Amino acid sequence: MKSIVLHQPGNVSVCDFPEPVLAEDGVRIAVYYGGLCGTDFHKYHGRNGSRKVTYPVILGHEISGVVEETGSKVTRFKKGDRVTVDPNYSCGQCWFCRHDMPHMCENAKGVVKGFTEYICPPEVNVYPLPETLSLRDACLSEPLSCCLHGISQLDLKIGNSVLIVGLGSIGMMMLELLKTGKTGPIIVVETDVSKKEKALAHGADLFIDPLHEDVKDVIGKAGIRNVDRVFECVGNRHTIQNALHYAGNCATVVLFGVSDPNDPPIFDQYEAFTKELTIKNSFINPYMMQTAIDLLADKTINAEAIIAKEVSMEECVEEIKNPVFSRQGKVIIKIRNEEGQVL
Numbered sequence: 001m002k003s004i005v006l007h008q009p010g011n012v013s014v015c016d017f018p019e020p021v022l023a024e025d026g027v028r029i030a031v032y033y034g035g036l037c038g039t040d041f042h043k044y045h046g047r048n049g050s051r052k053v054t055y056p057v058i059l060g061h062e063i064s065g066v067v068e069e070t071g072s073k074v075t076r077f078k079k080g081d082r083v084t085v086d087p088n089y090s091c092g093q094c095w096f097c098r099h100d101m102p103h104m105c106e107n108a109k110g111v112v113k114g115f116t117e118y119i120c121p122p123e124v125n126v127y128p129l130p131e132t133l134s135l136r137d138a139c140l141s142e143p144l145s146c147c148l149h150g151i152s153q154l155d156l157k158i159g160n161s162v163l164i165v166g167l168g169s170i171g172m173m174m175l176e177l178l179k180t181g182k183t184g185p186i187i188v189v190e191t192d193v194s195k196k197e198k199a200l201a202h203g204a205d206l207f208i209d210p211l212h213e214d215v216k217d218v219i220g221k222a223g224i225r226n227v228d229r230v231f232e233c234v235g236n237r238h239t240i241q242n243a244l245h246y247a248g249n250c251a252t253v254v255l256f257g258v259s260d261p262n263d264p265p266i267f268d269q270y271e272a273f274t275k276e277l278t279i280k281n282s283f284i285n286p287y288m289m290q291t292a293i294d295l296l297a298d299k300t301i302n303a304e305a306i307i308a309k310e311v312s313m314e315e316c317v318e319e320i321k322n323p324v325f326s327r328q329g330k331v332i333i334k335i336r337n338e339e340g341q342v343l
């Protein structure tokens with residue numbers, strides 16, 4: 001089947017790959033759309049995503065599609081159902097699963113290798129789509145579910161000021177989520193000033209270019225006494241260090257961006273100590289898939305504000321090698337046309 005395959009770090013191509021085997025509890029899904037994730041770039045550059053990479057591997061885990069066939073024990077789905085999939089499988093039996101931490105499952109595994117024609121995840125990982133949600137927009141469900149887990153880590157209270165570092169697709173999802181709540185001022189810190197108009201149009205109260213402005217000075221002049229919550233969406237050592245520096249007294253900082261383990265940030269513990277910071281991370285998406293689907297279906301989340309470009313598999317390979325559109329937002333890979341033919 002036609003697939004985007006990472007053969008080794010730095011070696012990715014569109015090629016033929018064996019079809020997955022349908023288990024008795026599995027759902028064979030014809031993939032229509034996939035979303036290009038930051039972890040796909042990490043894998044291309046030789047780093048792991050949420051789990052260790054074994055080569056060769058089909059890239060992609062944010063998908064939507066249509067049920068083609070079901071295993072003998074499947075009861076909730078039938079051929080023709082429109083679906084999306086949580087790529088993270090947990091066993092439900094280990095110590096972590098039984099203590100409400102399924103994302104830390106001892107037997108966890110990824111069940112979606114999605115930039116391809118067919119996938120066969122377990123039924124438990126498959127979610128039906130409402131008629132109000134298009135297949136195109138539905139492939140945003142998984143990254144949005146991760147953002148929902150991230151925002152839960154912020155421990156937001158009414159009136160809290162929130163600062164977002166980086167306005168890529170994750171930063172934009174976070175902005176869309178925040179504007180629906182009762183937060184205080186929302187601040188976006190982003191080096192690409194072409195995103196300023198979009199940020200302000202979608203709920204930001206303040207846009208700051210850190211290359212040409214003193215972030216703390218601009219915040220102070222805007223009358224914001226304290227930055228209560230910070231959401232770091234980039235994941236490099238400089239933006240992580242900056243996020244901790246921008247945070248105000250007794251602030252909570254969530255480091256959402258996935259950093260390079262070979263280039264870790266320098267942690268200024270003294271500054272964190274004197275400000276009594278709470279520093280958290282956010283790993284995948286426990287219990288959040290259905291909420292993400294619902295928010296996309298009822299248009300609470302504006303998918304058009306998140307999607308930067310729709311590309312073919314061949315164009316996706318070039319984007320992975322030389323990212324252009326991904327710097328502006330989410331890149332969507334169209335794998336089949338409306339008639340179900342692979343493109």
